[in-house]
Amino acid sequence: MTIPSKDTLTTEQKLELLRTDELIADVREGFAEIERGEVSIMTMDDLKREMNQGRCKNTRHS
Amino acid sequence: MQEHTPQLIYAVSVRATLDSLDFEESLSAINALFSILTDPSYDDVRKFRADHSLYPSGTVEFLNEEWYIAYRVADNGDVQISIMRRVSDLLPRLLAYWNGILSYADRCQMIVQRLERLAVLLDGEAVNLVFLLGAHAVNGAEVNSVPE
Numbered sequence: 001m002t003i004p005s006k007d008t009l010t011t012e013q014k015l016e017l018l019r020t021d022e023l024i025a026d027v028r029e030g031f032a033e034i035e036r037g038e039v040s041i042m043t044m045d046d047l048k049r050e051m052n053q054g055r056c057k058n059t060r061h062s
Numbered sequence: 063m064q065e066h067t068p069q070l071i072y073a074v075s076v077r078a079t080l081d082s083l084d085f086e087e088s089l090s091a092i093n094a095l096f097s098i099l100t101d102p103s104y105d106d107v108r109k110f111r112a113d114h115s116l117y118p119s120g121t122v123e124f125l126n127e128e129w130y131i132a133y134r135v136a137d138n139g140d141v142q143i144s145i146m147r148r149v150s151d152l153l154p155r156l157l158a159y160w161n162g163i164l165s166y167a168d169r170c171q172m173i174v175q176r177l178e179r180l181a182v183l184l185d186g187e188a189v190n191l192v193f194l195l196g197a198h199a200v201n202g203a204e205v206n207s208v209p210e
């Protein structure tokens with residue numbers, strides 16, 4: 001059996017390696033937070049501004 | 063009726079991640095989010111539909127060298143960001159795999175265990191030969207030749 005190096009792994013294979021029960025639980029919890037309205041919002045304009053400033057601070061909180 | 067412009071809606075835990083970033087990390091994070099918001103559809107290059115049954119329906123996973131991001135697109139086009147993690151923080155598992163440590167060590171361990179079981183059944187010179195073979199395997203033998 002050949003062990004692939006990091007250069008031969010596809011992005012999809014890397015994703016397979018990253019997935020754990022803990023990660024999946026965190027994904028589910030994140031969506032649950034959003035459904036409960038526990039969110040912040042960032043518009044395209046916010047993103048462009050942040051790209052210029054290199055910061056993610058100026059977002060609106062709901 | 064005014065057209066809705068898609069925006070990023072992200073969980074409070076993602077907010078905490080973004081707030082913790084230094085300048086360079088912040089730039090790479092914003093770049094990743096920008097690429098998602100401008101084109102959230104999965105492309106099987108950086109963005110993959112999460113077919114795993116445990117993921118909520120519609121989940122897409124983004125992965126580049128620095129970030130893992132899970133998101134989905136709402137009916138109004140907004141992109142809901144569930145989690146955002148540095149790849150380097152996610153798991154030693156991937157890094158270990160890249161370095162060949164985990165897989166190699168696991169295979170060596172497997173060989174040693176098999177040889178130890180075999181050694182119990184043998185004696186004399188056969189035992190020495192078995193452990194010689196084991197040492198050879200652990201010290202860098204061809205992994206490709208290891209029997210599964």
